[in-house]
Amino acid sequence: MTQWKQVQHLEIKFLEQVDHFYDDNFPMEIRQFLADWIENQDWDAASNSESMATVLFHNLLSQLEEQCSQEKMFLQRHNLKRIKQQIEVKYRANPLHMAGVISNCLREERRIIATSSMLEQGPLETSMQN
Amino acid sequence: MTQWKQVQHLEIKFLEQVDHFYDDNFPMEIRQFLADWIENQDWDAASNSESMATVLFHNLLSQLEEQCSQEKMFLQRHNLKRIKQQIEVKYRANPLHMAGVISNCLREERRIIATSSMLEQGPLETSMQN
Numbered sequence: 146m147t148q149w150k151q152v153q154h155l156e157i158k159f160l161e162q163v164d165h166f167y168d169d170n171f172p173m174e175i176r177q178f179l180a181d182w183i184e185n186q187d188w189d190a191a192s193n194s195e196s197m198a199t200v201l202f203h204n205l206l207s208q209l210e211e212q213c214s215q216e217k218m219f220l221q222r223h224n225l226k227r228i229k230q231q232i233e234v235k236y237r238a239n240p241l242h243m244a245g246v247i248s249n250c251l252r253e254e255r256r257i258i259a260t261s262s263m264l265e266q267g268p269l270e271t272s273m274q275n
Numbered sequence: 276m277t278q279w280k281q282v283q284h285l286e287i288k289f290l291e292q293v294d295h296f297y298d299d300n301f302p303m304e305i306r307q308f309l310a311d312w313i314e315n316q317d318w319d320a321a322s323n324s325e326s327m328a329t330v331l332f333h334n335l336l337s338q339l340e341e342q343c344s345q346e347k348m349f350l351q352r353h354n355l356k357r358i359k360q361q362i363e364v365k366y367r368a369n370p371l372h373m374a375g376v377i378s379n380c381l382r383e384e385r386r387i388i389a390t391s392s393m394l395e396q397g398p399l400e401t402s403m404q405n
Contacts, residue, residue, distance in 0.1 A: 153349050164353050177350045219283050220307045223294050 148251065149180040151258050159261045166253055170235075171246050172228045174221075175205070178212050188251060191244035202240035206233060278381065279310040281388050289391045296383055300365075301376050302358045304351075305335070308342050318378035325371055332370035336363060 152163055167173040176183060186204075191197040206229060213225040236243035282293055297303040306313060316334075321327040336359060343355040366373035 160349060164356065167353060168357075173350050173353050219290060220303050223297060223303050226294065227298075 147180050148184055148254055148258070149176060152254050155257065155261050159257050162257050163254065166250055169231060171243075171250050172224075172231075174224050174228050175209070175232070176250070178221075178225065179205070179208050182208055183247065184251070188244050188248035192241060192248045195241055198240040198244040202236055202243055205243075277310055278314055278384055278388070279306060282384050285387065285391050289387050292387050293384065296380055299361060301373075301380050302354075302361075304354050304358050305339070305362070306380070308355065309335070309338050312338055313377065314381070318374050318381060321374035322371060322378045328370035328374040332366055332373055335373075 152160075155163070167176065186201055187197075188201070191201050209225055209229040209232070213222055213229065216222040216225060232243070282290075285293070297306065316331055317327075318331070321331050339355055339359040339362070343352055343359065346352040346355060362373070
């Protein structure tokens, strides 16, 4: 299961934490529509390498463009188009910042998934010890 | 057919015109998710009446709250929640402005639908005259 699928299976109290770190810096549409692609790039490394971050910035824009051209729903297409323009303006002079933002979001997701799974397993382990 | 359904049946060149007047002042999510409700209110009158605009502002927030609580998709719920907060902050001191924005958008939609339908009917009428 992709990390993003795991996120969407979280309980509401954990989902509310995820809500907080998705805003105009990293719109949730990008996370949702490009979930697999996002998870297959090394954002940690890119947040420390200008050239790698620049390549990922341009690849992200291409992915958004492609997604937008395939999208049938008017509202989603409208959102993807606006998001592509916003991301282009926001990060073209600083793709390292974009890589850092995405790297942080993915790390935060992993932390929340781990906390949730620890809380789920907790009572089970305790009952097994009894 | 609701006006919003008619909009979504427009050709791409007209849809691109519609794209331009939906932004953070009147996010397209509101137009899409509350389409019927939006079309059943008198925004023209509200844009000239502080008390009517205030009632519609609060009703819009309640409608968004309800839509958000019913929404199953995480991304849509996230968007609706953010939009409700943005609209609340943006227009609470000036609901007349909100009514004016919505009234303008609906009027622009009608203008675009009329232009599209005139262009569609044009060649037919010409051919009937021959």
